[in-house]
Amino acid sequence: MLPYIAVAAVLFSLGIFGVLTRRNTIGILMSLELMFNAVNINLVAFNKFVWTDALIGQMFAMFIIVVAAAEAVVGLAIVLLLYRNWQGINTDNINIMKW
Amino acid sequence: MDPQLPITNVTETLLAMLPEIFLFCWALVVITIDVVSKRKSETLAGYLSMIGLLITGILLSFSTYGKGFGNMFFNDPMAAFFKIIFISAAFMAIGSSFGITKKKIVNHRGEFFGLILFSTVGMMFLSASREMISLYIGLELTTIPLFVLAAFFKDEKLSIESGIKYFVIGAFSSALLLYGMSFLYGLSGTTDLLSMRLNIAAFHLTFKQIGVVVLISNIMLVAGIGFKLALPPFHQWAPDVYEGAPTPVAAFLSVGSKAAGLVAFAKMFLLALPAFYGTEMFPNDWGMMVGFFAACSMIIGNVVAIRQTNIKRMLAYSSIAQAGYIMVGMLALNEHGLASVAFYMFAYLFANMGAFAAVALFEDKTGSCQIASYEGLSKTSPFFAVSFSIFLLSLVGIPPLGGFMAKYKVFAAAIAQASAHESGQWIYWLVGIGLLTSVFSLYYYANVIRQMYFSKNDSPYTMTYNPAILTVLIIGVLGVLAAGLFPEPVLEFAGQISNSFGF
Numbered sequence: 111m112l113p114y115i116a117v118a119a120v121l122f123s124l125g126i127f128g129v130l131t132r133r134n135t136i137g138i139l140m141s142l143e144l145m146f147n148a149v150n151i152n153l154v155a156f157n158k159f160v161w162t163d164a165l166i167g168q169m170f171a172m173f174i175i176v177v178a179a180a181e182a183v184v185g186l187a188i189v190l191l192l193y194r195n196w197q198g199i200n201t202d203n204i205n206i207m208k209w
Numbered sequence: 210m211d212p213q214l215p216i217t218n219v220t221e222t223l224l225a226m227l228p229e230i231f232l233f234c235w236a237l238v239v240i241t242i243d244v245v246s247k248r249k250s251e252t253l254a255g256y257l258s259m260i261g262l263l264i265t266g267i268l269l270s271f272s273t274y275g276k277g278f279g280n281m282f283f284n285d286p287m288a289a290f291f292k293i294i295f296i297s298a299a300f301m302a303i304g305s306s307f308g309i310t311k312k313k314i315v316n317h318r319g320e321f322f323g324l325i326l327f328s329t330v331g332m333m334f335l336s337a338s339r340e341m342i343s344l345y346i347g348l349e350l351t352t353i354p355l356f357v358l359a360a361f362f363k364d365e366k367l368s369i370e371s372g373i374k375y376f377v378i379g380a381f382s383s384a385l386l387l388y389g390m391s392f393l394y395g396l397s398g399t400t401d402l403l404s405m406r407l408n409i410a411a412f413h414l415t416f417k418q419i420g421v422v423v424l425i426s427n428i429m430l431v432a433g434i435g436f437k438l439a440l441p442p443f444h445q446w447a448p449d450v451y452e453g454a455p456t457p458v459a460a461f462l463s464v465g466s467k468a469a470g471l472v473a474f475a476k477m478f479l480l481a482l483p484a485f486y487g488t489e490m491f492p493n494d495w496g497m498m499v500g501f502f503a504a505c506s507m508i509i510g511n512v513v514a515i516r517q518t519n520i521k522r523m524l525a526y527s528s529i530a531q532a533g534y535i536m537v538g539m540l541a542l543n544e545h546g547l548a549s550v551a552f553y554m555f556a557y558l559f560a561n562m563g564a565f566a567a568v569a570l571f572e573d574k575t576g577s578c579q580i581a582s583y584e585g586l587s588k589t590s591p592f593f594a595v596s597f598s599i600f601l602l603s604l605v606g607i608p609p610l611g612g613f614m615a616k617y618k619v620f621a622a623a624i625a626q627a628s629a630h631e632s633g634q635w636i637y638w639l640v641g642i643g644l645l646t647s648v649f650s651l652y653y654y655a656n657v658i659r660q661m662y663f664s665k666n667d668s669p670y671t672m673t674y675n676p677a678i679l680t681v682l683i684i685g686v687l688g689v690l691a692a693g694l695f696p697e698p699v700l701e702f703a704g705q706i707s708n709s710f711g712f
Contacts, residue, residue: 122388129381138377145384152391161398167391170342170400174387177349181380184356188376191360191369204370207449 114155122148135189135199139182146178222277225284228268228292229333235261236326243319251311251318255303255677258322262300262329269293280401281343286705288337290551291472294558295336297684298465299329301558304681305566306457308573313362313455321361324354325461332469339480341390341400344473348386348437351469352379355462359454371453378436378446386433392426393481402481409482423482427495430477431502437470440536441505444529448517451525456572459521460565463528468554471535475547479539479710496540500635503540504642506533511646514653519578520568523653524561527604530650531557537639538619543629545622547710548703553619555699556611556692560603563685567597570678575670580657584664590672594661596682601654603689606647611692616647618700 121144128141150171157167192199223230239261243254269292276283303322310318331350338344356379360372394400396419397408413419432443439447451459478495510530517523535557538550570593572578587594603612620640627636674682692699 122384125384129377135373142377142380142384145381146387149384149387149391152388153394156391156395156398160395164398166398166400167394170345170391170394173342173346177346180353181349181383184353185376185380188356188360188369188372191363192373195364195366195369204373206367206370207452 111155111159114151114159118148118151118155121145121151133201135192135201138201139185139189142185143178143182146174150174219277221273221275222282225272225275225277226282226337228265228272229330229337231268232261232265232326232333233330235265236323236330239326240319240323243323248316248318252307252677254318254322255307255310258303258326259300259677261326262296262303266293266296269296276339280339280403282334282337283339284337285709286702287472287475287547287551287709288333290702290706291336291468291554292333294468294554295329295332295465297688298461298468298558298562299325301562301566301681301684302457302461302465304677305460305562305569306455307675307677308569309455309457312573317361321358324358325458328352328354328358328461328465332465332472335469336472339402339476341394341402341405344402344476345383345387345390348469348473349383351466352383352437355379355458355466358458359450359462361455361458365453367453368455369453371450374446375450375454382433382436382443384433385429385436389426389429389433392422392429396422396426402476405481427482428498430482431495431498434470434474434477435502438467438474438532438536439506439529440502440532441509441529442502444506444509447529448522448525451528452519452521452578456521456565456569459525460562460569463524463565464558464561467528467532468558471539471550471554474539475550475710479542479547496633497635499536500540500639503533503536504639506530506536507642507646511649511653514650517653518580520580520583520657521578523580523657524564524568527650527654528561530646531561531604533646534616534619534643537623537636537643540636540639541619541622541626543622543626544704544707545618545625547707548700549615549618549622551703551706552692552696552700553615555703556603556615556689559685559688559692560600560610560612563596563682563689564600564604566678566681566685567593567600570672570674570682571670574672580660583657583660583668585666585668586661586670586672589668589670592674592682593672596686598658598661599686599689601657603693605651605654609690609693611689611696614693614696616643620644 125141125145129138132138153167153171189199196203239254239257274284303325314321328351331347335347338347356376359375360369362368396412397405399405399408435443506529510526514523514526535550535553538546538553603610606612606616623636623640627633
């Protein structure tokens with residue numbers, strides 16, 4: 111089981127790193143997906159190797175996949191609006207409000 | 210009916226769920242009617258949504274306590290109390306948005322109000338769940354419509370910037386929350402919060418080293434929910450989003466979304482991970498962590514609010530500070546703790562929604578959010594000035610108003626907890642910081658009142674009220690006064706919440 115948890119932890123850390131350092135909004139969205147998928151690996155691994163009697167973890171993972179898809183739809187729509195208003199999706203320019 | 214009893218019959222469970230189901234369908238009806246009527250009427254969709262919320266409130270008074278679908282739907286006193294708060298918050302947010310639907314959102318009025326209603330449904334489901342999956346779904350159903358609402362002015366850079374900031378922070382925080390939840394599932398093998406508590410305790414007896422994993426998941430959960438509550442150091446998004454988002458949406462964010470975060474916090478930490486203060490069950494202590502964040506939020510919120518010139522940013526920092534006071538009450542694990550938190554939320558609802566309604570009205574009239582432009586309003590619009598002052602004074606906590614009673618209850622509960630437990634002495638410090646920063650907060654709230662009342666110039670603006678916003682302001686004033694002068698019925702209801710959590 112441990113290798114799976116380790117992979118999930120690496121994926122999750124990569125996701126956090128990507129969200130914090132990426133300048134491209136699409137890149138941030140992809141990093142968010144990495145984080146969600148790390149959670150899914152965790153849940154499915156726990157379900158498969160520790161709590162085998164009920165499929166709770168796998169069901170939870172299904173819910174997360176659906177919600178992450180809905181979240182990506184809204185996120186991409188907002189990125190589209192960014193592109194229309196700034197003619198680019200780079201986060202460096204999106205700095206009207208500070209402090 | 211006793212909330213602990215399961216409803217086995219599916220029809221009865223669906224009947225207990227009737228307010229949520231009705232509100233969901235009503236949101237679809239609002240959107241459809243707005244499209245079918247070719248978006249001609251300026252006010253139809255708004256009034257329809259307000260009527261829908263009223264009907265939901267009436268249905269709520271008929272719905273029974275009880276649990277169904279495992280613990281996924283668990284209608285207890287906490288759910289009932291917070292559903293009232295969510296419905297009132299949505300009602301007041303919709304009432305204060307008639308100005309922007311008249312001028313700015315011309316083509317999407319139905320969607321605007323429908324999304325507020327969807328978000329309310331999410332909050333209601335969230336408050337009525339004692340199970341991680343439905344908790345998560347409720348939280349997401351709350352936030353995803355709010356992403357859209359924050360970015361609703363499609364041609365204004367400010368609104369879109371707030372939308373993308375809120376989206377990235379919101380999705381990031383729910384990923385953190387989920388990572389914490391996945392470890393809790395791994396430790397307990399269940400997503401039901403009450404059996405999770407027992408399973409983790411039993412597991413910990415045999416495997417002492419799981420404390421580290423519990424600690425990791427605690428940190429993840431506090432960070433995830435802390436982002437939703439805007440607790441420092443996770444608060445930087447709040448002022449930006451409140452400034453850029455449409456004002457009624459900012460109001461709904463600051464009350465509804467915050468209350469939803471509080472409910473999620475109470476459910477995760479008081480039901481599933483309740484052990485701290487010296488019990489040997491967990492070698493870690495989320496209490497200290499949350500106490501530190503509460504202290505940070507009281508200090509940072511109140512100090513940074515002083516130097517704001519934009520009233521929406523000022524109210525955002527003030528709401529960060531208020532979250533700090535609320536978390537002090539959450540740390541009091543006694544019979545008054547959760548009750549005081551719920552009561553604080555009740556008083557905060559009217560004061561903050563009222564203040565944002567006043568800001569929305571002023572913004573519709575003048576297009577300005579600067580504190581300086583409020584000068585001399587008491588002479589031209591006395592009702593506006595009086596009601597806005599009452600809301601601000603309630604947020605400070607001046608005695609006859611609701612805010613005072615709420616702060617008193619929260620701090621009294623925290624002191625009772627500190628004096629009862631040897632290891633809880635640090636809570637005295639939190640209460641001290643809370644009292645001190647309340648005094649600071651008078652400065653920036655009173656600054657607005659000073660602008661309105663003690664200015665030599667008369668204001669060039671005279672406020673005109675449409676019926677909806679007049680209703681909202683009157684409800685707000687009455688609610689603040691009622692919470693301050695006659696708190697007993699609300700406190701009694703809030704007391705049942707503590708009982709249903711086993712305190």
